[in-house]
Amino acid sequence: PVPSKDAYMTFKEIEYYLKHIGNNNPRVELRSLGKSHEGRDIWLVHIKPVTSKRVGARIAFSHMRKRAIWIEGGIHARERISPAVTLLLIDHFLNDFPQDKPFDIYIVPMANPDGYVYTWTNDRLWRKNRRNNAGSCEGVDLNRNWDAHWGVGASTQTCSEVYRGPSPFSEPETKVLSEEMTRLNNQLNFDLVLSIHNYGQVLLYPYGWTTNPAPHTEDMKKKGNVFLKAAKAHAGTVYTMVNTAGGFYYAAGATDDWAKEKLGTRYVYTLELRDKGRYGFTLPANQILSTATEVWQGLDMMINAIAPEKTARPN
Numbered sequence: 001p002v003p004s005k006d007a008y009m010t011f012k013e014i015e016y017y018l019k020h021i022g023n024n025n026p027r028v029e030l031r032s033l034g035k036s037h038e039g040r041d042i043w044l045v046h047i048k049p050v051t052s053k054r055v056g057a058r059i060a061f062s063h064m065r066k067r068a069i070w071i072e073g074g075i076h077a078r079e080r081i082s083p084a085v086t087l088l089l090i091d092h093f094l095n096d097f098p099q100d101k102p103f104d105i106y107i108v109p110m111a112n113p114d115g116y117v118y119t120w121t122n123d124r125l126w127r128k129n130r131r132n133n134a135g136s137c138e139g140v141d142l143n144r145n146w147d148a149h150w151g152v153g154a155s156t157q158t159c160s161e162v163y164r165g166p167s168p169f170s171e172p173e174t175k176v177l178s179e180e181m182t183r184l185n186n187q188l189n190f191d192l193v194l195s196i197h198n199y200g201q202v203l204l205y206p207y208g209w210t211t212n213p214a215p216h217t218e219d220m221k222k223k224g225n226v227f228l229k230a231a232k233a234h235a236g237t238v239y240t241m242v243n244t245a246g247g248f249y250y251a252a253g254a255t256d257d258w259a260k261e262k263l264g265t266r267y268v269y270t271l272e273l274r275d276k277g278r279y280g281f282t283l284p285a286n287q288i289l290s291t292a293t294e295v296w297q298g299l300d301m302m303i304n305a306i307a308p309e310k311t312a313r314p315n
């Protein structure tokens with residue numbers, strides 16, 4: 001099987017695809033990081049770099065090996081284009097990404113499986129996870145639950161779309177993601193952390209909790225421009241880039257601020273995919289392939305631009 005390019009996949013279909021590549025592709029290591037509230041797996045796809053036999057490549061490889069990228073999709077249930085694009089990125093990295101890039105790529109295509117399933121069964125526009133808040137309203141906004149200035153620009157009300165949860169990392173979904181990211185970052189020091197959402201066609205750079213500039217803001221802007229240019233070159237789609245708190249809105253407790261502040265990752269972005277509001281969260285499935293294509297064009301160029309940099313990493 002391959003990820004669908006023209007229909008949104010159900011969670012079961014996604015799992016079927018992930019298990020297929022996990023069992024059949026030697027470059028893929030598939031792991032469950034733990035379970036959601038309702039007992040679904042949070043899957044991590046690790047794509048290992050190609051171990052080239054070519055002379056030279058192997059030499060280059062041995063000292064460049066520890067480079068790593070983390071990509072998170074599907075943290076908001078209704079943003080179906082996010083997991084759809086994320087799955088096609090996996091397919092792209094396995095099949096046509098230039099083979100000599102010394103990156104370990106870690107991808108979580110579906111960070112909020114319970115919410116995603118709920119958009120099929122009950123409410124197409126559900127955003128949060130499915131925590132039982134022991135009241136009339138369910139769910140925590142997983143992108144307000146990370147332990148980074150938790151509380152700012154988020155709600156204490158269980159019925160809110162941006163309910164932050166009872167405490168930082170109260171949710172199994174954010175807890176297992178952050179634990180694995182911490183563990184891997186200690187070994188590999190991520191070069192890039194990307195959280196994929198929709199909509200708006202905006203590339204956001206941290207912080208979301210304050211307009212104070214984050215470390216390496218100029219670097220993030222430079223490489224962000226590489227993304228915008230390459231994404232536009234594909235089909236003319238215009239993505240803009242803004243600082244989250246300055247140009248989008250204040251909100252803390254998101255993946256990006258946590259990665260920037262707690263992991264110290266140099267390149268951290270939240271990418272809001274298509275469109276600019278015509279369809280919004282219900283982006284038609286016939287735009288999956290073109291959206292994915294512009295994203296991988298942009299990402300390939302961005303990764304190429306990041307690759308030669310020597311960044312300090314732990315031993």
Ligand code: 0X9
Nearest residue numbers: 143197198208244251254257270
């Ligand atoms: O509000 C969000 O969580 C994201 N936008 S969305 O419309 N997909 O919900 C943006 C998150 C940006 N990052 C921070 N606010 N830290």
Ligand code: ZN
Nearest residue numbers: 076079197198
């Ligand atoms: Zn979102």
